[in-house]
Amino acid sequence: MSKKLLMKGNEALAEASIRAGLKGYYGYPITPQSELLEYLGQHLPSRGGAFVQAESEVAAINMVYGASGAGVRTMTSTSGPGYSLMQEGISYIACAELPCLLVNVMRGGPGLGTIQPSQGDYFQAVKGGGHGDYKCIVLAPNSVQEMADFTYLGFDLADTYRIPVVILTDGALGQMMETVVFPDYDIEANKTDHSSWATTGRKNMRKKHVVTSLYLKAEEMENMNLILQKKYREIEKNEVRFESIFTEDADIIIVAFGMSARVSFKAVELARKKGIKAGLFRPKTLFPFPINELQHLSNQADKMLVVEMNAGQMVEDVRLAVNGNISVEFYGRMGGVIPSPNEILNNIINLSELKE
Amino acid sequence: MSELISEGVQCKLLNSMDKVWDRPDSLIDVPLHYCPGCGHSVVHRVLMEVLEELELIENTIGIAPVGCSVLAYFYLDIDMQEAAHGRATAVATGIKRVMPNKTIFTYQGDGDLAAIGTAETIHTINRGENIVMIFINNGIYGMTGGQMAPTTLPGVRTSTSVDGRDVESQGHPLKIADMISILPGAYYVTRQAVTTAKAVRKLKKALKKAFIYQMNGEGGTSFIEVVSNCPSGWKMTPLESNEWLENDIFDFYELGDIKVPKKGIK
Ligand SMILES: Cc1ncc(C[n+]2csc(CCOP(=O)(O)OP(=O)(O)O)c2C)c(N)n1
Ligand code: SF4
Numbered sequence: 051m052s053k054k055l056l057m058k059g060n061e062a063l064a065e066a067s068i069r070a071g072l073k074g075y076y077g078y079p080i081t082p083q084s085e086l087l088e089y090l091g092q093h094l095p096s097r098g099g100a101f102v103q104a105e106s107e108v109a110a111i112n113m114v115y116g117a118s119g120a121g122v123r124t125m126t127s128t129s130g131p132g133y134s135l136m137q138e139g140i141s142y143i144a145c146a147e148l149p150c151l152l153v154n155v156m157r158g159g160p161g162l163g164t165i166q167p168s169q170g171d172y173f174q175a176v177k178g179g180g181h182g183d184y185k186c187i188v189l190a191p192n193s194v195q196e197m198a199d200f201t202y203l204g205f206d207l208a209d210t211y212r213i214p215v216v217i218l219t220d221g222a223l224g225q226m227m228e229t230v231v232f233p234d235y236d237i238e239a240n241k242t243d244h245s246s247w248a249t250t251g252r253k254n255m256r257k258k259h260v261v262t263s264l265y266l267k268a269e270e271m272e273n274m275n276l277i278l279q280k281k282y283r284e285i286e287k288n289e290v291r292f293e294s295i296f297t298e299d300a301d302i303i304i305v306a307f308g309m310s311a312r313v314s315f316k317a318v319e320l321a322r323k324k325g326i327k328a329g330l331f332r333p334k335t336l337f338p339f340p341i342n343e344l345q346h347l348s349n350q351a352d353k354m355l356v357v358e359m360n361a362g363q364m365v366e367d368v369r370l371a372v373n374g375n376i377s378v379e380f381y382g383r384m385g386g387v388i389p390s391p392n393e394i395l396n397n398i399i400n401l402s403e404l405k406e
Numbered sequence: 407m408s409e410l411i412s413e414g415v416q417c418k419l420l421n422s423m424d425k426v427w428d429r430p431d432s433l434i435d436v437p438l439h440y441c442p443g444c445g446h447s448v449v450h451r452v453l454m455e456v457l458e459e460l461e462l463i464e465n466t467i468g469i470a471p472v473g474c475s476v477l478a479y480f481y482l483d484i485d486m487q488e489a490a491h492g493r494a495t496a497v498a499t500g501i502k503r504v505m506p507n508k509t510i511f512t513y514q515g516d517g518d519l520a521a522i523g524t525a526e527t528i529h530t531i532n533r534g535e536n537i538v539m540i541f542i543n544n545g546i547y548g549m550t551g552g553q554m555a556p557t558t559l560p561g562v563r564t565s566t567s568v569d570g571r572d573v574e575s576q577g578h579p580l581k582i583a584d585m586i587s588i589l590p591g592a593y594y595v596t597r598q599a600v601t602t603a604k605a606v607r608k609l610k611k612a613l614k615k616a617f618i619y620q621m622n623g624e625g626g627t628s629f630i631e632v633v634s635n636c637p638s639g640w641k642m643t644p645l646e647s648n649e650w651l652e653n654d655i656f657d658f659y660e661l662g663d664i665k666v667p668k669k670g671i672k
Contacts, residue, residue, distance in 0.1 A: 074504040100503035104496070105529035112493035112526075116469070116500025119487045124500070142490050249485035249501070251465045251508050260479045262488035 052232045059197040060127075060224040063153065063217065064089035066201035067125055071237035074100045074117035074124040076110040078132060081165040082221035083155035086127040107132035111139030111152075118148035119261035121248025123205050127153035129221070130163060130171055133179075140214055141180030145263035145274065147281075149208035149242075151201065152186070153217045155224040158386030166386025167221035167309060172363035175218045176336045183275055185282050187215040187289065188336040190307040194228035196334075202235055207289065209242035211281055218336060220359070222309045222388060282338075291334040292343055296322065300329030302401055303347055305368050305378075306357040307333050309388060314357045317394035326402045336364070344371040353401050354378045357394055359387070430454040432463050432483040439477060443644020445634030446475050448600040449542060449609070453513075454482060456613045462621070466509040467501055469494045471523070473515035474548040474636075492523025495530035498537045509620060511538040516557040517547045520582040524556075527586065534591030534626030538616045541583070541629065543659065544636040552639035556580040559658055564639070579658065583631045587665040593625030595665040599633050599656070601648045612663075615671050625667055633659045 057065070064086045067075070075094055077087040087103065094101045100117075104110035110126045117124035128136065133154045143150060156171045158164040173179075175188050187207050189200040197219060204215040249259045265271040296318060297303055306314040311332040321328035331347060331354075333340050348354070353376055356365040365380045372378055381397045383389045420426060429435060433454045440446045457463055463484055470478040472491035479486035489497040494512035502510045519527050519541050530537070546564055547553040554564040554571055557579050561570040571579075587595040594616055598609040609632060616628035633655060635647035642650065 074500060076500060102499060102503055102533075105525050108493065109496040109499075109526050109529065112490060112496035113500030113503075115489070115493075116487060116497035117504045118500075119497075120467070120501050120504050122504045124504070138490055139493070146488075249467045249487055250505065251467060251485055252483075253464050255464060258479075258483055259485045260488070261486070262479065264476060264488055266477075 052234070054229045054231050056227055057194060057230050058085055058225060058227050059194045059219065060085035060155065061089050062194045062230045063197040063201050064093070066198035066232060067151070067205075068094060068097050068099065069232055069235055070202045070205045071123045071241070072099050072125060073122035074113070075126070076102045076104050076113035076117070076124070077126050078104050078107050078110050078128065080129045080132045082157055082167070082224050083127050083129045083153065085224070086153065086155070107135040108139065111136040111143070114150050114152075115139055115143050115146070115148060118143065118150040119146070119249050121244035121250060123151075125151035125153065127155065129155045129157045130159050133171060133174065137174075137180035140186065141182055141184055142263045143214050144184035144186065145182065145278070146261050147212040148214070148261065149212050150214050151204045151208055151217065152214055153219070156218065156220040158384070164386040165221060167223070167359065167388060168384070168386050169220060169308060169310060169359040169363070170384070171218065172336065172358070172360060175216050176339075176367075184278060185213075185337050187211070187213055187285060187338070188218050189215065190218050190334060190336050191223060192308050192311045192332065194223070194226065194230045197223060198230050198232060202233070206240060209244075211285060213281065213285070218308070220309050286338040289335060290338045290340045290343070292340040293332040293334060294343070295330045295332070297329035297331055297347060297351070299327055301327045301352045302355060302398055303329045303331050303351045303353075304355050304357055304394070304398070305331045305333070305344070305364070307336060307364065310357045310359050313389055313391055314394055316391035317398060320391060320395045321398045324399070326398060328398050339367050339371065341371040344368060345373070345375070348372040348375040352376060355397055355401060356380050357389065358382045359389070360384060430458050432458055434481050434483050436480065438481060440474065441638045443635070443637045443647065444474070445544065445600045445632065446542060448606060449540065449632055449634070450478065450481055452606060452610045452613060453540065456610060456617060457484065460614065460617055460621070462509045462617060466511070469497050469501075469510070469512045471512070471514055471518050472549070473518050475513055475515065475542065476549070478513055492518050492521070493526055494518065494523065495526045495535070495537070495539060499530055499533070499535050502535055502537055506536070509617060511540055513540045514542065515548065516541070516543045516545065516555045520556040520580050524582070527582065528589070531586045531591045531627045531629065532589050534593070536620055536623060536626060538613075538620055538628045538630065540613075541631040542634050543631055544634045544639070545655065546636045546639040548636045548639050552636075559655065581659070583629060583664055586629060591626040592629060592665055593667055594619055594628040594670065596629070596663045597631040597633060597659060597661050599651065599661055601651050605661075618671060619667065633661065
């Protein structure tokens, strides 16, 4: 284990990516993720990787496509508007089954919006975002430590499943400073062998490799879709990650991810002090979504309250998981506003009073 | 068989049954989907001849974006990536930066390189990415069925300029090779054709130079424009399409080198 360092979330993520063996970074400036680009611009070239400031996010995601097709660890990072521009490329990457890490440090939208933190890109990241039926694994950190930890995890999952992995974080987590410990990570030991498909030139006249997402015949295209869907089911089976705090005896369970989970945790503590049995359920993976765990909790709790920094996006998935078993309420702030613990507490109190 | 020297090249006097031409091994022996007389097929062949002669088959990664040549990887027996429409040079940049010793080329149409991908074209060359860009300028959108391209000449009828391209409302044909030639990152810029055997030989020479520059790590980006045809989109026979090229189009898109390296190969 290395020593404790005090770092910004964006910098911790950038540092972790180098330690995880990043070989090609391609990005474009946008607040609130620019520290990532700047950190990698300063450090990646001297530590064994290529850094390119692209002419746009469109170019950046397609550079990632190229490098990923060459079988190396590669990533890009952006925020809302830039993530929107990348959607076509992400769809190509998903269909061509290329491993890569994508970081969206969310800001308030829609439109040019604000540079304040938000969770408004949940649908875009979790449901696809681009054209066609595809999924990315979506990881939602809620601390600077997890910004680092999920970077290693993200690269490993991307390599294992040949899938784009998104770290869906926000401006608050990206900008806040906390202590972080970088784990010992053996790049060589964690290396995945991509030599059976990566385009690296036909050394010794081996069979040619082609990276493509084009299938002219409908049946072939459907077949590719079936392969992708099978992979997604496998991921749903194996890779669900979550945190459950004070939920064992909880009457009211808050469901929240990332930044809003941090604030919600505070609200849960305050509620407990008032004698309300509140708990927090925090998905760490947004795809795959912890459906079974939420179903299980719905047999035990009276109510759920989903807290998000958007108009209500993840709440749809929670309701699908719970499937009418108990009522699922929503509280959200939009446009870059972070809800306060007291606001959430008031919602918890209201719900608990409704119960009596 | 006696030997004679012509154009500085050693030639053999042929007997009637001698094999004068063979498909390069790396051009896969399957029927091409290109329309009869389309320039794409000829450029494919010349490209593979060059890669074979330079012994680069094992080292090369080609990038073909969307356009009629999107299926180039069916024919070219090398590693290939298919890119999104307009993004071939971004993909090439991504690859080249993590594998600088590999040979990288893009193979793009005019819609791809000079419309939707203009930003990528300019910035890739401006960064001087050490790659070869092959630009098939056929003055039309072939794959999508014959719409106007940024390179379409004034007055030319296409399915989206039915009365002929009106420069007032539809803009002027873009000479993108001339445009990018002023960038410091552009190392070798040339405009070639495949209308005659002589033109094909010239194209081959140009391609060869471009790949040698890349492998020597010289300068920057090599840009080989091929002013080609699209008999289907132009609604002409292959012969008519060649005549139109020779009689009109080459007056606007003049053939020849636009920028040559100072210490380049002659
Ligand atoms: C984002 C996007 N827009 C549009 C298309 C449709 N499209 C496919 S090829 C093409 C133009 C091809 O023209 P060109 O690049 O000149 O190549 P050619 O087919 O003439 O060889 C277009 C518009 C697409 N595939 N993707
Ligand atoms: S449509 Fe035009 S460019 Fe495409 S294959 Fe046919 S002739 Fe060639």
